[in-house]
Every structure is written in structure tokens, then in C-alpha cells.
Amino acid sequence: MALDEYEKRDFQVIGSRPVRPDGIDKVTGRALYGADAVLPGMLVGKVLRSPHPHARIRSIDTRAAAALNGVRAVVTGADFGEIRKGETRNVAENAMAFDHALYDGHAVAAVAATSEAVAREALKLIEVDYEVLPHVTEIAAAMAPGAPVVHAGFVEDSVPDGFSENVTARHEFGHGDLEAGFARADKVIARTLKTAATHQGYIEPNACLASMGPDGRGDLWCCTQGHYFVRQLCAEIMGIEESRLRVTASEIGGGFGGKTTVFVEPVALMLSKKAGAPVKLVMSRNEVFRASGPTVSSEIDVKIGMTRDGRITAAEAELRYQGGAFPNITVMFGAMAAFAAYDLGAVRTVGYNVLTNRPKQAAYRAPGAPMAIYAVESVVNELCEELGLDPLEVRLKNAARKGTKSSYGPTFNDIGLVATLEAAQAHPHYRAPLGPNQGRGLSCGFWFNFGGNTSVSLSVDMDGSVSVTEGNPDIGGSRASIAMMAAEELGIPFERVRAIVADTASLGHNDVTDGSRVTFAVGLATIKAARAAKKELCKRAAMMWGIDEEAVTWENGCAKPSGPNAGSFEPLPIEKIARKSPRTGGPIAGHHEVNAEGAGVSFGVHLCDVEVDPETGHTKILRYTIFQDAGKAIHPDYVEGQMQGGAVQGIGWALNEEYIYGKDGRLQNPGFLDYRIPVASDLPDIDTVILEIPNPGHPYGVRGVGETGIVPPLAAVSNAVSHAIGTRLYELPMSPPKILKAIREG
């Protein structure tokens, strides 16, 4: 059963901080990322993109481009023909427009040529006849009856009558009697809060190298968080069986959810098929911003009632998210996560997804949760201010704990929220003095965490060293933590284990690296695979000794006789058993396949101090401390790294980052100069406190840690800014002009 995996024990390897195995390649420039691979005879792919936010494509004339010397293939939506249904169809149409361009930057054609220069020249020769249509890029305008219809045919039954066709889905969660709850409150506050769309901002642009053979078999190299999912999507789009396409994940230069789907990969495969040669396709930064998935923008109404002594009596929220021209379920996650940190008798959330003429959103670290929790945590703080209550005390008073029926349904098991809040309360940061124009903010954060389908194969090599083959791209040090868990379980040094990420043909299916699942689920499968190998090692030792298999146990990397009738033999180390394996039945290995459950939710609390310059409206982060439950930190450096990285992305979201659309429906800031992510000089140290409340669903107690960290900063920074300037902003990002305006209007 998934919930009783955990066993308390003393660890040898877990919790130490060894050098990660892939590190040396990454500090010497040897590591190969998406754009770093080459093949003989390789062509360069380039994509032509719509300058219009919404247009019907009357026709595309590619004859001149195809005739250009050096051009080997041209593709348009017509090549992706009669595609299927559901999400794969959406992914295909997003990769290459069918008959409508749905946003500024939507791909309309692509070429493969012998050089970059020829490919660029060819794009200029393609003539697209557009019938420009009315567009809409903002949530309220898109929801209004009579708004231009962005993309027809997606409205689900859950949507009541009276909405524009751009509203595609409605989700509802909650329990209890709201009316009675609000009636019991001493203070009720209702607010509307907004967040801008932000991009994952991975530094490595999406890139791939595709090679389709004339026999319909293909190979694809790409930077992705999930090469099995890439294979599934691309095989479906190309109309081939999955086993015909082998996908290899390159080293990945950041993903944060944005590389859980495909954008250029099907285009490169189609070009390669037509050209009969390998095609490399690398997005420019401009293309990454305009046509890979940012996250949603949001408008959220929150209403919370509280008693004079700080007990929340009722809470409700309506969330409206836009995620571009295709449907998505991010708002459902938002509606589920909004009040997850609270133990509430009466709660209800309703979420609406809205289509706009913007790029198809992709997952971004805890998708849907940061904006929802920003809205809730802002209103909770405002109530605390109004009622003169300590915001941390109030959160403790209302905190979800073991046995709480969560606002989205399930009842929580062992969770770390209270311990995390208490750690924040006890920390010197919480009581440190503040100067003029300075403020302190805090916020809770939450993410569900996932488990999912996982395969791991572990082989004991002939010299007793160990290879672990896993199928999840390593986006932040997971090979290190996987190797550590294998070493721990086998009782051998970390250095004797090598973990590699296999291609799709070399190992069973693995779900995408998402949902903070890898250290949890791949770790679990690795431990079980190691246990299977240990069992086999014991059996082989028993054969060598001529005793019963049951009379052998495994300790510190050795088989040992145990029990009354075992006899006395010197412990047999793994290398001796391995060397003799040809004579005891052949190679020794273990493997494990599982659809892992019991991932265990994750909570965190962030404390943030800011100073706001009253002359310029600029906010400086002075001090930042993160408290998060990791269940068990396998490699604490990389746990801290996840927490710090998430926090800084959230700080960027709170202060600077936003997709800005002009009246013409075009993205105004598709580059790192105008879409400004935090830089080193914007930040102080990001301090971390790791709590370890074991997750019952993992043998070592691990919980995913990757996503929760991006959730609290939005409200933590906003609450700190409000504290500093004495007035509250209800919109992110809090760029200097907005803060100045708020100060002036008081």
C-alpha cells in the first residue's frame, strides 16, 4: 500500500552533499544540450511566424521558397493534415497553424535548408495571404459576451449559458455553508487581484535535432522534461507507432514546466521526413517568448471572513485564467490550491478558463497555484492588518494539519505546514528590526506533488559497481539523488554508482519530469530495484556458501550469514559476488516498475523584507528566508537550490516580469532586455530552512520539493511592500510606476 512505505532508519549516504556526477561536464563545457548535437548532412530548420494576433490563412505560396537553391523542404499546416483529436491536435495546431493564425508568433510555415542564411532567405520568399480578424488578449474582454471568438468548439458542458464562447471550462471545489460562515465573521474583506502572464524563462531556448528515415523510423534529440511524452505526441502527429520513434533527452538548460510539451519537435520531424535528411531546429529567444508556453495571467476575486480573534469562518474565490488560444486545466489547479493551507469549515472556489489570442500556455512550476495563493494570502494579510492580528499567529490558528479535510476534497495525512510556520515564528528573521521605508511580508505556499509511471533498471556490473538506468531528464541534480538512494540501499559508496538517463527505446515508460515527482517516484523505484538486486545478491552468496537463501542478509555492501543454521562465513562483498556471477546464474540486476502513489503534498512559508524607495518606487529585497518541508532531503544542496530558484522566480513575478501586449495584439517585450528576470545584483542571499516531516508514501520519507518554492513569493513580497508603503497593491508585477502611483494615492 502506498502510504506505509516509510521506515525510520539511520542514513549513511542520504543527507550528505557529494559532487553531482554530471557536474564535471557542466563546468568544463562538455555537456551536450539541445542545440549542441550535430549529424552528418544536417540541415537548418527555420519557422515563419504570424505577425497578426488573429487571422484566417487564405493561402500560402511556398513555390519561390522551395525553388531557392539550398532549400530542401518546406512545410505548412497542410502537411499536418487530418490530425486526430484532443490535446494532440491542439499541440499539433500550436506547432503549425492549420487554417488560422491564433496569436502573434504562431508558426505558419517552416523550411529546411543547407544553411541558416539560405533558410532565412527562404522564409522571406513565402507568401501568406492573411485575412486579419478581430483579436482579444485580455481576460475581461475575452469573457464579455460578443467578444471575438478566439478558437471555436472548446466549450465544455460545465460552462453555464451567457458566457462568450471563449470561456471553455468551469471548475468548482469546496464544502460547508458559506452563508452561515460569513454571517459569523466579525470582518469580511472581498478584493479582486490580478497577475500578469510570465514565462518560465529557461536560459536554453527550445532546440531539437530530428532524423526521419525513409522506412518511417526516426530519431529525435531534444531538450525536454519528458522524452516519452515527446515520443507519444510526435508519433501521433507523424502518424507512426511510438516504437518507431526513439527520443533521446539532451542535457536540459532549464524547463520549469515549459519543456513538458513540444513546440518545434514535430516541425523538425516533418521537415526531416520531407527533406530526407536530419534537421536541427533551434528557437531564437524572440520565438521562445512569442511561441513557447508562458503561464497564464489571472484575475481573482477573493472573499474571506474572519472573527476578531483570527479564526477564518468562510472563504470563497472566483478565478479567471487565460492561457492563450487553446484550452487548459491550469485554473483547475488554481481553484484546488487556493485555500489548501487552511482548515476551513466553509470554502468554495470556482475557476473559469478563458481563451485569448496569446500563445498556448505551458506548465510553469506549481502551475496555477502561485496566483491563486497570492490572492488568498494578500486578503488574509489585509484582514490581519484590519483586525490588528499577527499574520503568523493567524496562519497557525487556521493551518491545515493531519486530518484536515482540504478545500479541494481529500483529507490530509502527515503534512508539514504547522511545523513550517513554527519554524518561521522561532526564526530571528521574524523579529529582526526594520528601518524606515522597510516592510516584512510572509506567505504560505503549497503544491500537490505527483508520483506517476516510472521504470528503473539497476545492474550490478561485473566489478561490483552499479549502473542505474532511469528515464527522467535531470533538471536540477536528480541523477545525484538517484545514485545516492541506490548507494544507500546497497550499502556501497556513492562513487560506485552511476545513474544515467536512458532514451525511450532503452527503458520502460516514464512520465514527464514534472509535479516534483522525480526524487520521489524515481527514487522509490530505484530503492525497490536495489532491493530486488540485493535479494539476488543474497541468493548468489547463499549458492557460493552452499546454504539457504533465507540464511543470508545484506549489510554494508556485503552478504552475511545470519540466523541459527547459517554457519560462519566471512561477509561477501558485492564485488566478489559480482565477479562470480557467471558461475552462479549470470548477470545480477534489479528493476522496478510502478505507477507511484503517495507523493505527499508540500508546504512552505516564506519571509521577505523589502525596502521601497519612495522617490522611484523601486523595491529592493533586503532579506529572504524560506522554510519548507522536504520530507527527507536526499542531497540538501539541491533541495536548497530548488527552494532558492523557485523563490527568485516568484520574486521576479512579483516585481518585474510580465507579458505586455499592445493594442495591436502583439507582444511588446519578447526579449530579456524588456522582459526582465531577476539578476544577481537584485538579490540578497536566499536563506533556507529545510524541515523534514517524513512522507509516509516513500521508503525514506521523501516529498517533492521542486515547485512549492515559487508559490509564496508573490504574496510575501506584496505583503512586504504593503507593509513598507502603508497601502496595498492588488496587481502584479509591482513595477516602480505602479508602486509610485499607490504611494501617491495612499
Added chain:
Amino acid sequence: MSKTHVTTTINGTRTEFLCEANETLLTVLRDRLHLTGAKEGCGSGDCGACSVTLNGRLVASCLVLGVEAEGAEITTVEGMAEGGELHPLQQKFLDLAALQCGVCTPGILVAAKALLEKNPDPSEQEVRYWLAGNLCRCTGYDKIIKAVLAAAADLRGAA
């Protein structure tokens, strides 16, 4: 388009290449010379992933033309380790876990090395401002700054 012949020194080795007049040094390094350590994160001078030094000066190689390398001395991340011995910056980045995905790492290492050559004892703030042109989206910079300061201390100790 006719190509220009360029003679240069890369990581101490005399190197010749042909390139077009509008080709960037980054493209030459990556596509012509297969030195893929320098990365293209933006192509517009905003991310620092393509950092190399040109005659000792830190540059964004996406903003330098290949033909400008004529007669110059270029160093890239591939030239940082000497004979299998890692540079102290590389070692500290490993020891202190100053990388996650690692795609920003080559540029940051090259930039940090250029800083320490100018200023062997930088303050934390000086490191933060010097590296402000090198974007990292994974780490929040905390461990990167600590690793650079630790490497600086190491290098001073060794000197």
C-alpha cells in the same frame, strides 16, 4: 557570399577558420569549431551565456563578429581547466552546488574568472554587480555568489 579567412588563438591553440562577414563569433565557435561550451541564450547580449574573453576582455560572443577575432586571443570555458586540473572556480562550483541545469555555468565561469583576474578580493556586492549580465534562472544566484567568493579566497591563498 565570399568568406573571410581568420587566424586566431583559441585557448592557447592557433586556430584558423573561414566565416561569412555577418557571422558572430559565437556561431563560429559553436558551429564551425564545435566548441559548444559557450551557449546562445538570447543572441542579443542580454544573458551572458555566450561569454568568452577576447584579448583578456570579457565579451558576449553573440555581439562580436567572427572576423573580429583576427589576430586575437580568445578563451572559452573549454580552456579553463589546465591539463585535467580544474580551475578553482570550476572546483568550487562543483563543491558548493552552484549549478542546477548548468546552461548558464560556462558563461558565468568565464565571467567570474575575468573578475578575479581584475579584482582578486571582490566583495559580495562587487561579485553580484559583475555577474549582473549573466542570467541564471535555476539557482537564484545564492550558491553561485558563494562559490565565486570561495574560489577567490582559494586563489588568494594559493598566490
